[in-house]
Amino acid sequence: MPAHPRRLDHVQRHRPGRAGHHRARRRGLFSQAEAMLGLLRASGLPDPQVAVAFDVLSLYVTAYAVEANAVRSGQFSEAEIAERTRQLGQYMAALPPDRFPALLALGPLLGSGDRFAAALDLIIAGIEALAARASEISQSQ
Template sequence: MTLPVPPWEQRAPKRRPAKLPLSREAILAAAFRILDAEGLDAVTMRRIADELDTGPASLYAHVANKDELYALLLDQAAGEMRLSEPSAEHWQDRAKEFIRELERVLVSHKDLGRAALARIPTGPNSLAASEALLALLRAGGVPDQDCAWAADILSLYAVAHAYENGLHLLQAGGEEAGIAYVAAIGQYFRQLPTDRFPNIVELAGLLTTGDGDVRFEFGLDLLIRGLASRAADAKRDHG
């Protein structure tokens, strides 16, 4: 016969907080929390399931696999971009601002830029961003074929730069360690044999000067000026 539990040994039943209904939105929110704290490598189905207090198998009813998860993360991030209206007069400035905005959004989510490499954007927010960039370039008179290829090249430039910046954010030591590393590289370049590497030795100081933002703006200016030059040539040839 089972005896009753004495009152002084009784425990109130533990009440677990009610789970939020599992959905694609909840999965993405959890994935972004992990991504922003620890980087893309930490974003796994198992880790998201732990975050949501469920099993990994339950996630697959809402997200097919990690590849789809990355696509959804990128598309949601694209929705954070501030997009400008096309302008024939200010197209170069607005095209530059588009690329800065894409880089900013990706860097704000650590190394999310890695997920964008070798991926053609097809989500609604990504398509809206691509449409905006094409409109900016066409408004400036950039030839259509140049627009089509430039949209890819400009975006790739922002993605690659964002990925590198994201890696720097994840590395131990942060900005100070990065500055020390570049200084050490400059010193190493100066010590190379001048008969084999005369240009590297002579330009050692210049090769290692300028922070990431300065170099990003330099490259962006090169790209947009090149497009502007080609647009001017096309206008002259068809004028």
């Protein structure tokens, strides 16, 4: 099976001879991680929840970037995405309503709007709620 062209390009750009590049990039990533962890710890979350929040935020932002890059890179055209969305909508509309009431009710909303900002708001609201709960528990002890 031939290598995927994007994978081959990635391998060629990140070959071992570019170790200095990797060290500098890692330092930058570690600095960003340290800043995010510091902010999460300042929220009052216990460290185990800070670690989970950091992981969730990192994974979400990375997944969103991968999806956005697939469109920007030309891997999927806007027309292809529109056609796939239309096909999925048709398929979902044909599902039995007694078996899939939530999917049918929420189907038009799934994947619509500014998902990135809405999801971050949801994650941050959860972090705030957990931090408030942790603060209440520590004050009552």
